[in-house]
Amino acid sequence: MNIAHVTPVSGNIHEDRAQAIRDTLRDAIVDRRLTPGTKLSEIEVGTLFNVSRTVVRAVLQMLAFEGLVCTERNRGAFVSNPTPEEARQVFASRRLIEPGIINAVIEFMTPDAARKLRAHLSEEIRYQHERGARARRAEIKSSGDFHLILASLAGNAIIEKFMDELVARSSLVIALYGRSGISSCGHSDHAAILDALETGNAEKARELMLHHIDHIEADLDLRVKEGFALKDALAL
Amino acid sequence: MNIAHVTPVSGNIHEDRAQAIRDTLRDAIVDRRLTPGTKLSEIEVGTLFNVSRTVVRAVLQMLAFEGLVCTERNRGAFVSNPTPEEARQVFASRRLIEPGIINAVIEFMTPDAARKLRAHLSEEIRYQHERGARARRAEIKSSGDFHLILASLAGNAIIEKFMDELVARSSLVIALYGRSGISSCGHSDHAAILDALETGNAEKARELMLHHIDHIEADLDLRVKEGFALKDALAL
DNA sequence: TTGCATGAAATTGTATTCAATATTTCCATC
DNA sequence: GATGGAAATATTGAATACAATTTCATGCAA
Numbered sequence: 001m002n003i004a005h006v007t008p009v010s011g012n013i014h015e016d017r018a019q020a021i022r023d024t025l026r027d028a029i030v031d032r033r034l035t036p037g038t039k040l041s042e043i044e045v046g047t048l049f050n051v052s053r054t055v056v057r058a059v060l061q062m063l064a065f066e067g068l069v070c071t072e073r074n075r076g077a078f079v080s081n082p083t084p085e086e087a088r089q090v091f092a093s094r095r096l097i098e099p100g101i102i103n104a105v106i107e108f109m110t111p112d113a114a115r116k117l118r119a120h121l122s123e124e125i126r127y128q129h130e131r132g133a134r135a136r137r138a139e140i141k142s143s144g145d146f147h148l149i150l151a152s153l154a155g156n157a158i159i160e161k162f163m164d165e166l167v168a169r170s171s172l173v174i175a176l177y178g179r180s181g182i183s184s185c186g187h188s189d190h191a192a193i194l195d196a197l198e199t200g201n202a203e204k205a206r207e208l209m210l211h212h213i214d215h216i217e218a219d220l221d222l223r224v225k226e227g228f229a230l231k232d233a234l235a236l
Numbered sequence: 237m238n239i240a241h242v243t244p245v246s247g248n249i250h251e252d253r254a255q256a257i258r259d260t261l262r263d264a265i266v267d268r269r270l271t272p273g274t275k276l277s278e279i280e281v282g283t284l285f286n287v288s289r290t291v292v293r294a295v296l297q298m299l300a301f302e303g304l305v306c307t308e309r310n311r312g313a314f315v316s317n318p319t320p321e322e323a324r325q326v327f328a329s330r331r332l333i334e335p336g337i338i339n340a341v342i343e344f345m346t347p348d349a350a351r352k353l354r355a356h357l358s359e360e361i362r363y364q365h366e367r368g369a370r371a372r373r374a375e376i377k378s379s380g381d382f383h384l385i386l387a388s389l390a391g392n393a394i395i396e397k398f399m400d401e402l403v404a405r406s407s408l409v410i411a412l413y414g415r416s417g418i419s420s421c422g423h424s425d426h427a428a429i430l431d432a433l434e435t436g437n438a439e440k441a442r443e444l445m446l447h448h449i450d451h452i453e454a455d456l457d458l459r460v461k462e463g464f465a466l467k468d469a470l471a472l
Numbered sequence: 473t474t475g476c477a478t479g480a481a482a483t484t485g486t487a488t489t490c491a492a493t494a495t496t497t498c499c500a501t502c
Numbered sequence: 503g504a505t506g507g508a509a510a511t512a513t514t515g516a517a518t519a520c521a522a523t524t525t526c527a528t529g530c531a532a
Contacts, residue, residue, distance in 0.1 A: 016309065017486095042514070052487045053514085054290075061294060065301045067394075073252070074493045074514055086393075093394045096336035104332065157322075158303070158329045158405075162398055169394075253516095278484070288517045289484085310484055310523050 084222040087173040099206040104154035177220040272317040320458040323409040335442040340390035413456040
């Protein structure tokens with residue numbers, strides 16, 4: 001697959017190029033413009049961004065660390081192709097962590113925090129009503145951002161980093177196993193969670209969050225597709 | 237500071253050198269043979285392990301990702317020197333995650349799992365009764381391993397990775413802020429947690445785990461030490 | 473002595489080169 | 503035409519070379 005449609009970073013005047021390239025590639029993966037399994041050749045990425053293989057390797061290593069890229073020795077780096085089992089672990093991890101985030105956030109639920117979440121929610125809904133692939137991508141990304149904003153409100157950089165990784169991997173999983181394509185049914189869920197947060201109902205907010213994650217996972221088709229191509233061929 | 241006392245990896249036939257070096261350095265940091273703030277010069281590490289700077293950079297990047305090393309552009313890499321605030325976040329993260337691990341583990345608490353934990357516990361106690369700095373280090377490491385074994389029993393590689401990072405960072409924090417040196421008062425805590433796990437009492441196990449983490453954190457002196465050296469000098 | 477400027481040395485950032493491994497192509501053979 | 507293997511090509515792994523930046527020391531003037 002060609003990765004030429006990844007827009008190279010343009011006007012970064014002196015900052016860390018590796019970080020900028022990482023962010024660009026990461027966005028492309030999370031936005032599903034780079035589909036799982038796509039090979040990320042060092043020279044291809046390098047020429048695309050006008051850097052040497054050295055910095056590309058650093059970028060790919062970063063992405064490998066957060067599970068968005070898989071590297072095979074002497075074969076190169078590929079956009080991760082998570083197995084159903086790995087997909088389950090992503091959501092199991094979220095079920096484990098996100099209720100804890102609710103607890104942490106609800107303690108310091110300032111009006112400002114609520115405002116920030118409400119503002120984001122209206123953005124989500126706006127994208128939802130727009131048409132076109134571009135709006136769809138924006139909607140999906142925005143949907144994940146809700147969870148990231150929530151995590152940031154917990155005031156814990158480590159947890160924020162973990163959630164960053166989990167949300168990104170979720171996107172990948174949905175890209176692979178999402179059945180409806182309209183798996184972003186979460187806006188109403190998000191609104192309900194926010195309501196519970198604002199009324200200080202931690203118990204309910206946690207409950208809603210768990211259900212929300214269940215919903216997302218339930219929309220996936222995680223049945224293993226074992227050698228199906230061969231069987232299919234024989235069935236002909 | 238000199239890092240020459242880090243034993244280089246010896247008999248790695250062909251496997252990934254970078255990984256082996258990372259493990260060695262990681263052990264040295266977690267074992268507190270490399271104290272926070274120590275500079276990890278690329279050439280120094282490289283000559284020590286007989287590799288080029290290229291692979292050293294990969295190693296340092298790995299360690300930076302899990303927060304054990306801080307890199308400053310054009311200045312190099314240093315063993316992390318977590319602030320009191322970062323220290324608090326480490327333990328807040330553990331309070332957030334580890335009760336969830338208890339939940340996950342208790343569901344599939346096989347006799348084999350219990351046996352594994354019991355065996356580890358007796359090892360912890362053995363180290364506790366030995367004398368000498370070597371045994372002390374082994375005791376501390378073993379104490380962290382209890383949590384890692386528990387995490388591995390949850391059957392979730394992502395959570396396991398997160399806990400790996402958190403336990404390692406905890407060691408760093410204890411090295412910096414631990415007041416008694418004998419902060420490994422956890423063996424009895426561990427035993428109690430295991431008891432609760434074996435009797436299937438999730439509620440109690442979570443409770444004990446939280447208390448345990450509180451104990452560890454309570455043994456730290458997280459007051460900010462602002463310019464104290466100067467004041468002391470003046471007080472003379 | 474202090475402050476500052478200058479320059480040398482050291483260290484990191486990046487590019488390039490060489491070696492090792494994997495992939496593809498091509499051709500002989502069945 | 504299919505198959506197997508060897509050469510050719512391409513790609514990654516690692517080391518080295520060069521550029522950019524920081525650090526440190528020296529010297530000089532206030």
